[in-house]
Amino acid sequence: MTVATTRSELKRKGATTSQARPASTGLYWPWALPGLIAFTVVVVVAFLWNVYLSFTSWKQGLGTPKWIGLDNYIKLFQDDTFWQSFLHSVVFIVSMAVVPTGLGLIIASALFDYIAPRFGNGSSAAVRAAFFLPQIIPIAVAGLLWSWMLSSQQGTFNVTMVQWGWFPSVDQAPNWLGNAGLAMLSVNVVLIWIQIGYTVTIFMSGLARADQSVHEAAAIDGASWFQRFRMITINQLAPEISVVLLTTTVAALKVFAPVYVMTQGGPGTATNVPAYFSYFNFIQTGKVGYGAAISTVLALLLIVFAIFLLRMQTRQGENR
Amino acid sequence: MSQLLSEATFANETAQPSARELKKLSRRGQGGFNRRNGFSWGVLGFIVLAALLWIAPLYLAFVNSIKSKADYTTSGPLSLPTSITFENITAFWAKANFTEKLWNSFQISFWVAIFGVLLSFLTAYAIGIGKVRGRFFVLALFMVAFTIPAEALMYPLLKMAKMVNLYDNIWSLIIIFSVLQSAFGTYLLASVLSDFPTEILEAARIDGAGSVRLLWSVVLPLTRPTLLVLMVFFFIWTWNEFLYPLVLLPSNSSQTVSLSMGLASGQYTSEPTQQAAAALVGILPTLLFFLIFQRTLLKGVTMGSVK
Numbered sequence: 184m185t186v187a188t189t190r191s192e193l194k195r196k197g198a199t200t201s202q203a204r205p206a207s208t209g210l211y212w213p214w215a216l217p218g219l220i221a222f223t224v225v226v227v228v229a230f231l232w233n234v235y236l237s238f239t240s241w242k243q244g245l246g247t248p249k250w251i252g253l254d255n256y257i258k259l260f261q262d263d264t265f266w267q268s269f270l271h272s273v274v275f276i277v278s279m280a281v282v283p284t285g286l287g288l289i290i291a292s293a294l295f296d297y298i299a300p301r302f303g304n305g306s307s308a309a310v311r312a313a314f315f316l317p318q319i320i321p322i323a324v325a326g327l328l329w330s331w332m333l334s335s336q337q338g339t340f341n342v343t344m345v346q347w348g349w350f351p352s353v354d355q356a357p358n359w360l361g362n363a364g365l366a367m368l369s370v371n372v373v374l375i376w377i378q379i380g381y382t383v384t385i386f387m388s389g390l391a392r393a394d395q396s397v398h399e400a401a402a403i404d405g406a407s408w409f410q411r412f413r414m415i416t417i418n419q420l421a422p423e424i425s426v427v428l429l430t431t432t433v434a435a436l437k438v439f440a441p442v443y444v445m446t447q448g449g450p451g452t453a454t455n456v457p458a459y460f461s462y463f464n465f466i467q468t469g470k471v472g473y474g475a476a477i478s479t480v481l482a483l484l485l486i487v488f489a490i491f492l493l494r495m496q497t498r499q500g501e502n503r
Numbered sequence: 504m505s506q507l508l509s510e511a512t513f514a515n516e517t518a519q520p521s522a523r524e525l526k527k528l529s530r531r532g533q534g535g536f537n538r539r540n541g542f543s544w545g546v547l548g549f550i551v552l553a554a555l556l557w558i559a560p561l562y563l564a565f566v567n568s569i570k571s572k573a574d575y576t577t578s579g580p581l582s583l584p585t586s587i588t589f590e591n592i593t594a595f596w597a598k599a600n601f602t603e604k605l606w607n608s609f610q611i612s613f614w615v616a617i618f619g620v621l622l623s624f625l626t627a628y629a630i631g632i633g634k635v636r637g638r639f640f641v642l643a644l645f646m647v648a649f650t651i652p653a654e655a656l657m658y659p660l661l662k663m664a665k666m667v668n669l670y671d672n673i674w675s676l677i678i679i680f681s682v683l684q685s686a687f688g689t690y691l692l693a694s695v696l697s698d699f700p701t702e703i704l705e706a707a708r709i710d711g712a713g714s715v716r717l718l719w720s721v722v723l724p725l726t727r728p729t730l731l732v733l734m735v736f737f738f739i740w741t742w743n744e745f746l747y748p749l750v751l752l753p754s755n756s757s758q759t760v761s762l763s764m765g766l767a768s769g770q771y772t773s774e775p776t777q778q779a780a781a782a783l784v785g786i787l788p789t790l791l792f793f794l795i796f797q798r799t800l801l802k803g804v805t806m807g808s809v810k
Contacts, residue, residue, distance in 0.1 A: 211633020211714050218626030218685060219641070225660065225682040226648045232659035244662070293550060301539050302547055313554035316561065319793040319800070321743040323765035324785035328560055330768045331782060337775035339563050339580035346579040376557065384801060437652045440745040444765040461654040466750065471658060478654035489650035493643060 230482070236475035243469035255476035265477065268455045271367065275438050275456065278371035279378050280431035284424060286375075287382025290314065292416045294383075295390040296398060297408050311387060315380035322377070326444030329373045333359035333445075363453040366446050370454050373441060382427055389423040390416070429492045436485055457481045564786065567779035568592055575776050591780035599763050600755070601784060608759040608788075611673050611680070612741040616734040618681035623688025624730060628718055630689070631696025632704065642693060645686040653746045661750055675751050680744065684737045695729055696722070735796050742789065760785060 237255055239248035259265050294307040317325060332339045341356040350356040359369045397419075401411050417424070439458040442448055448455040448463065455463075457477055464474035563580055568591050570584035578585065595601070630638040660679055661670070669675035699722065707721045748762040758766075764785040767778075793800060 211629045212635045213629075214633065214714070214718070215626045215629035215635060215641070218622045218689060221622060221678075221682045222645070222648070222686060224663075225679055226651070226656065226686070229656040229659040229663070230651065232662075233655050236658065244658070290550070290553075293546065297543070298547060298550060301543050306547070306551075310550055310554045313558045315801070316558055319739075319789050320786050321745070321761045321764065321789060323743075323745045323761045324782060324789075327764045327768040327778070327785060328564055328782040331775065331778040332560060332563060334775070334778075337575075337773065337778075339567070339775075342576075342580055342775075376560075379557070433650050439653070440765065443745070443749075444768045458652055458654050461652075462657075462746070462750075465654070465658050474654070475658065478652060478657075482651050482655035485650045485652060486647050489647045492650075493646050 233475050233482075234479050236472055237479045239472045239475075241471040244471050248472065251472065255472050256480075258473070259476050259480070264452050264455060264460065265457075267452060268457045268460045271454065271456050272436055272438075274367065274371060275374065275435040276432050278374050279435035279438070280428055282375055283378035283382040283431060284427055286379055287386050287427070288417070288420065288424070289412075290379070291383045291386035291390060292412050293408075295387055296411070296416075311383055314383050317377045318380035318384075320377075322440040323444055325373065325377055326441050329369075329376075330360060330445050333369055335359065335361055360446055361450055363450050366450060366453050370441060370445055373445070374435075374438070377441075378431065381431070385423055385427055386420055389420045393419040425495060426492070429488060429495065433485055433488050433492070436481065436488075561786065564779050564782040567776055568783040570776055570779075572774065572776050580775075591774075591776045592784060595767075595777050595780045595784060599767065599781070601760075601763075603756060604758055604760045604763045605788065607673055607757060608742055608761070611676050611759060612738045614677045615680040615684060615741040616738040618677065619684040619688055619737040620730050620734050622681060622685035623692050623733065624723075624726070626685070626689040627692035627696050628722060630693040632699060632717070632722055633714065634697075638693070642690055645690050648686040649683070649690075657746065657750055660747075664751055671752055671754050671757055673752070673757055676741075676744075676747055679747060679751075680737075680741050684740060688733050688737070691733070692726070692729065695726065699725070732799050735799050739789065739792060739796075739800070742792075760788065 236248060238250060238252060240251045240254070241248035290310075294310055298310070299307040320328070331337075335341060335356065335358040336353050338359070340359065341350075341353045344350055344356055345353055357365055360366050397415055398411055401415060406414070437458055438456050439462065442454055442456055442459045443462070446454040448459045458481065461474045461477040461481065464470040464477060466474075566583055567575060567580055569587045569589065571586070571588050571590070574585055626641075629635050630641065660675075664670045664672075664675040669678070703721060703725075704717070707717050712721065742759075743761055744759075745761050745765055748759045749765070752758055752762065764781065767781050
């Protein structure tokens with residue numbers, strides 16, 4: 184109600200000074216009410232509730248949660264599985280953020296100013312579409328597709344390798360998702376397969392936005408494609424690169440579905456990640472307080488990233 | 504750098520073609536800088552090979568889903584089927600009760616597209632056009648909200664759904680996704696609406712339009728295309744969601760396509776051709792959707808990043 188009063192005051196003031204603020208006619212804040220109320224219930228209350236749960240012990244979510252203070256967090260920071268899951272997150276950041284950004288830059292730039300001028304826009308668009316295809320498949324379906332291809336007994340990889348005589352039988356062939364050493368590699372290859380389309384698409388649209396005359400001038404002056412890539416493309420795409428790195432890092436820290444569908448975090452804890460570890464405690468073992476603590480730590484980490492992203496976008500907004 | 508400079512001096516000595524001529528030269532590898540030669544064909548070959556490798560999994564899903572299991576074991580996964588069979592697809596379809604899954608997914612995605620965009624638009628209207636107080640705080644809060652991992656909201660939302668008797672009911676998902684997607688939608692629409700031409704707003708206000716008239720007859724008609732784009736996004740994002748359906752929809756009859764796919768992964772290990780069929784059937788709806796809304800979706804990938 185106080186807002187409304189100030190609004191009408193502003194309106195009167197505006198009318199007398201004939202410098203009416205555009206926002207000062209009519210009442211606007213009620214329009215935001217449905218959204219804000221819904222957001223408060225679904226996000227704010229749920230999040231605070233989850234933080235509260237992280238200070239409690241609540242077996243299977245039955246009865247009432249018992250307050251245990253910082254016990255979950257103390258246990259968490261001594262839990263090797265927890266640290267291991269974050270270590271895996273670092274690997275996922277490499278395969279979801281670093282590798283796709285690097286490869287995406289090279290592919291986008293090669294398509295945009297090497298392939299397209301020589302072989303036409305159609306060819307570069309077709310190649311881009313092929314790379315983008317994995318992006319439109321639901322992650323669960325991509326997981327299903329790859330677990331079929333990588334399956335040790337009937338999977339396309341092993342059956343084909345036996346057919347080609349590389350292995351006497353599928354039992355000797357690598358167990359892509361069942362071997363602790365290989366599972367991490369397999370899951371990461373799948374994630375690279377998914378992510379490239381995103382980075383290529385963003386970088387190509389960034390190149391289309393960027394000033395081409397610099398490229399042309401450098402080309403006239405005899406700069407090779409690689410020289411132009413290193414000196415011009417990377418600089419022109421700097422805003423895209425930073426945003427892509429941040430958003431894909433956030434996505435890498437949140438990875439759940441591919442791990443759930445392909446390996447269930449296993450074998451053992453070989454492909455465990457914080458999101459899956461949290462889900463596992465919440466649902467599978469019913470250690471609700473512990474699951475809440477893991478997810479709270481993960482959330483805080485991601486909020487820090489979000490603030491970075493927010494500041495970066497504000498800065499870019501100012502520069503443009 | 505020095506090499507570049509020396510080459511630049513060298514280039515200056517030769518005759519400088521005009522910009523128009525340059526454009527002509529650079530077109531379609533007819534000569535000049537963008538000439539096609541053995542090396543450029545090699546680059547093209549390499550990149551096309553990489554692209555083919557990228558879509559190979561989809562090829563495999565396709566050819567093996569229309570192959571008999573015997574054919575799969577004898578002639579291998581790479582070859583084309585000796586005879587075409589739809590048995591795998593129909594068998595998976597019946598076993599998974601896929602029509603039901605499609606209908607569940609469609610309902611959830613459809614209502615989220617409607618309610619999510621409605622919520623986004625109303626909040627963004629107050630922020631972008633109404634410039635209400637505290638709008639920066641609200642936007643920052645929304646931005647933080649869509650980076651929070653689902654696990655940090657999941658359990659309380661599960662309990663809330665049970666409290667209001669919406670556990671194992673698609674409406675719990677419709678409500679949750681509408682709100683979560685609208686955090687992003689508001690963020691996006693608010694920036695679109697704050698660029699709304701002030702002359703139009705001023706004119707309408709001088710004509711005595713209040714906030715209701717302004718919304719209904721000025722802002723809404725002019726932002727309708729953006730709202731439709733947002734709907735397409737909300738629909739497909741919701742379609743692809745996995746964790747919330749996994750936690751909130753335990754019974755088989757309320758599952759979504761995405762969820763049933765994720766759960767199917769371990770189920771048919773001894774039936775490789777049926778797994779291929781499952782993957783194919785899971786890909787088809789989104790592929791169809793993509794072909795219809797291709798432009799919108801590609802635009803949207805870049806929408807969130809840099810404008």
